Amino acid sequence: MAREKVVEHYDVVIIGGGPAGLSAAIYTGRARLKTLLLEKSLIGGLATYTNEIANYPGFPTAPKGEEITNLMKEQAKIMGVNFKLTAVSSVDLKGEEKIVETFRNKYIAKAVIIATGGRSRTTGAENEEKFLFDKGISFCATCDAAANTGKHVVVIGSGDAAIEEGMFLTKFADKVTVSVMHDYPKMDCNEIAKEAVFSNPKMEFVWNSVVTRFEGNDHLETVVLKNVKNGEEIPLVSDSCFEFIGYLPNSELFEDQLTLTRQKYITVNEKKETELEGVFAIGDVTDKYLKQIATAVGDGAIAGTVAERYIAEKEFFDTKIMQSEKTGMIYVYNAIDAPSREFLGTIESIEKSQNGNVAVSRIDTYKSNGLALMLKVEQVPAIVIVKEGKISEKIYALDEVAIKNAL
Amino acid sequence: MKEVMLDCFGEACPVPLVKAQNKIKELEIGDVLIVQIDHSCAMKNVPEWARKDGYNVEVEEVDDGEWEVIIEKTK
Numbered sequence: 231m232a233r234e235k236v237v238e239h240y241d242v243v244i245i246g247g248g249p250a251g252l253s254a255a256i257y258t259g260r261a262r263l264k265t266l267l268l269e270k271s272l273i274g275g276l277a278t279y280t281n282e283i284a285n286y287p288g289f290p291t292a293p294k295g296e297e298i299t300n301l302m303k304e305q306a307k308i309m310g311v312n313f314k315l316t317a318v319s320s321v322d323l324k325g326e327e328k329i330v331e332t333f334r335n336k337y338i339a340k341a342v343i344i345a346t347g348g349r350s351r352t353t354g355a356e357n358e359e360k361f362l363f364d365k366g367i368s369f370c371a372t373c374d375a376a377a378n379t380g381k382h383v384v385v386i387g388s389g390d391a392a393i394e395e396g397m398f399l400t401k402f403a404d405k406v407t408v409s410v411m412h413d414y415p416k417m418d419c420n421e422i423a424k425e426a427v428f429s430n431p432k433m434e435f436v437w438n439s440v441v442t443r444f445e446g447n448d449h450l451e452t453v454v455l456k457n458v459k460n461g462e463e464i465p466l467v468s469d470s471c472f473e474f475i476g477y478l479p480n481s482e483l484f485e486d487q488l489t490l491t492r493q494k495y496i497t498v499n500e501k502k503e504t505e506l507e508g509v510f511a512i513g514d515v516t517d518k519y520l521k522q523i524a525t526a527v528g529d530g531a532i533a534g535t536v537a538e539r540y541i542a543e544k545e546f547f548d549t550k551i552m553q554s555e556k557t558g559m560i561y562v563y564n565a566i567d568a569p570s571r572e573f574l575g576t577i578e579s580i581e582k583s584q585n586g587n588v589a590v591s592r593i594d595t596y597k598s599n600g601l602a603l604m605l606k607v608e609q610v611p612a613i614v615i616v617k618e619g620k621i622s623e624k625i626y627a628l629d630e631v632a633i634k635n636a637l
Numbered sequence: 638m639k640e641v642m643l644d645c646f647g648e649a650c651p652v653p654l655v656k657a658q659n660k661i662k663e664l665e666i667g668d669v670l671i672v673q674i675d676h677s678c679a680m681k682n683v684p685e686w687a688r689k690d691g692y693n694v695e696v697e698e699v700d701d702g703e704w705e706v707i708i709e710k711t712k
Contacts, residue, residue, distance in 0.1 A: 315684070316695035333693035333709055
């Protein structure tokens with residue numbers, strides 16, 4: 231028998247405590263929203279695996295990733311954000327109330343921000359775990375290329391990421407050896423990249439190969455490849471290996487809630503909104519161009535701000551617009567349109583003529599179109615009439631007589 | 638199903654981990670063990686062990702530098 235779960239209500243629940251989630255928490259916390267951040271293991275996420283972060287603006291001393299994310303956590307705490315270090319077991323995000331469950335709690339939120347990140351696929355070769363991240367095996371040329379100036383590096387994979395990042399590495403390294411699983415000259419990358427890579431004198435290829443073993447003491451020293459056809463081992467002396475064999479977004483929890491891309495990413499628009507109202511996704515779990523702390527915190531800022539506006543508009547919509555006390559008249563207009571602006575005077579005179587019996591709201595879509603979307607108006611300007619808490623009519627003309635008749 | 642408190646305040650690694658590992662053996666499936674710690678290293682190794690063993694884990698910072706690691710024995 232399952233234990234009774236404790237129910238708690240929040241304005242915003244953020245799933246994932248990496249830089250994206252922390253940034254979102256700082257923004258929602260600062261907007262005085264009751265915010266909970268759930269993290270399954272370490273606050274700071276993938277960033278904490280990095281010993282030196284040299285390209286995050288504002289930190290010229292290249293501190294440890296953990297140092298930066300600890301500061302973010304501290305900042306979020308000052309903003310009143312609650313933290314819980316536990317895994318989410320299930321979610322139900324389709325309703326108006328968003329439900330996020332852990333093994334002990336059931337959280338009910340007005341908005342949910344998904345910041346669950348992802349992980350790079352690894353080869354599974356022998357000793358791989360010993361050398362991950364700062365011990366020689368890297369997954370990010372943008373992060374670690376500069377440390378390889380004048381060296382020999384090994385790249386695993388032949389997809390777009392592998393080849394493009396490999397080309398980038400040749401700007402620093404003297405030699406880049408690429409391990410390709412396929413027969414010469416088959417590669418998984420696009421044709422343009424393929425052409426460019428073949429004409430790059432610093433690039434070398436080992437065809438029909440996979441990694442079988444990593445060797446070294448404290449740090450990686452040799453990458454041992456294996457020919458998949460004849461089993462021959464090919465040792466490559468290199469203290470730096472880049473694996474680009476795919477990325478796995480942590481999106482399993484949301485598979486039955488949101489449509490994922492073929493690579494299992496969550497799709498969002500510019501405002502980090504998913505297809506579900508009140509559900510946002512940010513950081514590495516989304517289909518984005520660049521996975522960096524700098525882009526993650528940008529995502530978080532957007533989602534935090536949009537979530538705040540969504541909650542405010544939703545509350546305004548539920549309590550003021552869809553009120554059932556009086557007949558409601560909502561004028562939806564765009565303030566940059568002159569005739570719509572002028573009609574505000576007519577709206578005012580209609581309001582007066584009704585002697586306080588009509589609740590009038592004015593919504594300027596130039597500032598935000600959220601409420602217009604909730605009202606489902608097809609075009610702007612529009613006049614929406616609400617009776618007994620329900621929409622009774624939508625008028626798409628600036629016609630005083632029609633409005634008065636509808637009231 | 639019961640909840641058992643394990644007071645490890647003031648104890649350094651690996652004492653909290655060993656105590657927790659011994660205590661959970663005495664518990665039944667569905668029981669919850671709450672390990673109270675104030676040593677930040679136990680904040681890492683206790684949950685890590687419990688997660689690896691497949692138990693449900695939650696870490697709660699009850700005060701500055703004091704944590705409760707809540708472990709549900711699931712199997």
